[in-house]
Amino acid sequence: MKGGGFPPLADVLRLNGLAGKREHPFPNDGWSGAAMTLLHRGSERFVLKRDSFKRDWIAQATADGPVLREAWFAAHGPRLPAPLRAPYLGVGQDEATFGILMPDLTGVLFDWDAPIGVEQLERVLGGLAELHGYPWIISGELAETALWCPIRERISLICRSSLERPGPNRDAVADRLLPGWDAWDRVATTGARDVIAALSDDPQPLIDALEAQPSTLIHGDLKLANVGIEPDGSIVLVDWQMVMVAPVAIELGWFLVSNVASLPLPTAEVIDRYRSKLAYSISEAEDDGRWVGGAELDEDGVNAAILVGLLLRGWRKGMDAEAGITLGSGISARDDLAWWCDRAVEAADRLL
Secondary structure (H helix, E strand, O other): OOOOOEEEEHHHHHOOOOOOOOOOOOOOOOOOOOOOEEEEEEOOOEEEEOOOOOOOHHHHOOOOOOOOOHHHHHHHHHOOOOOOOOOEEEEEEOOOEEEEEEEHHHHHEOOOOOOOOOHHHHHHHHHHHHHOOOOHHHHHOOOOOOOOOOOHHOOOOOOOHHHHOOHHHHHHHHHHHHHHHHHHHHHHHHHHHHHHHHHHOOOOOHHHHHHOOOOOEEEOOOOHHEEEOOOOEEEEEEOOOOOOOEOHHHHHHHHHHOOOOOOOOOHHHHHHHHHHOOOOOOOOHHHOOOOOOOOOOOOHHHHHHHHHHHHHHHHHHHHHHOOOOOOOOOOOOHHHHHHHHHHHHHHHHHHO
């Protein structure tokens, strides 16, 4: 074993009956820089994800490595509560490159930016509530040496300041995202623009507010394209590159803004439904004697989620509003922007 307990990648492939199998191109968005290929074993299909610190700008920007966070989680992460599953089959290493083997989940994972139904949303929110409501902090199931993503790097990953100063963020995605931040500046209200600009320059007040809230295990990048519902009802979650022990506000804020084209309900209703499911998960744990305090989502948590969401993806709100599109919820992007702007100002007044 080498590289902190990872076998050679060739051994992982051999143990899964894939030694010598031809690798085929596997289309993916290539957002972080990782490479993915498709392998066949009879009628079964597998995806091999190769990644390294050098090729992955998100790893560089979030204090990852030298052992990559997702590789560590795939090999050593805790078992997730039902109905959730992290569908990893093995992790190997070739020098500085990690290989993560998974089944091909094409047709299971949600399509990027495609609308989903209310029933599907309900199941996803229920799964998130089980993840967040589990008593991770006191269960002893989280490794003390875990490689969690830091809060600062996560919530400021693609804010304007991170895209404008020298670094991997700017090099990788500034050309694509800064025009969106320009659109945000044109269409957002003055109050909301000032709040997000101040947090972009100095996120510490928001970090302080987040650190005062209860923490739990969160996925860290809950785009619906990283989520799928299997025929047996299991919910699979992939791409744990920014897994964290942190307040659920970070998860919820990113979930709301990254999936705005897909969510079938207005933001406020999604928040209410998630809070209801989290409360149910907690009460169920209390009845079973498992709950002794942990993640909750009070008004401070909702306010933090609003600010996290806009700090990371106000650029998309600006672009959608200027384009005049209608969102998956049936609400116009301009009306959605107005709601977020009003809530951001309220959230800052109450939280910061």
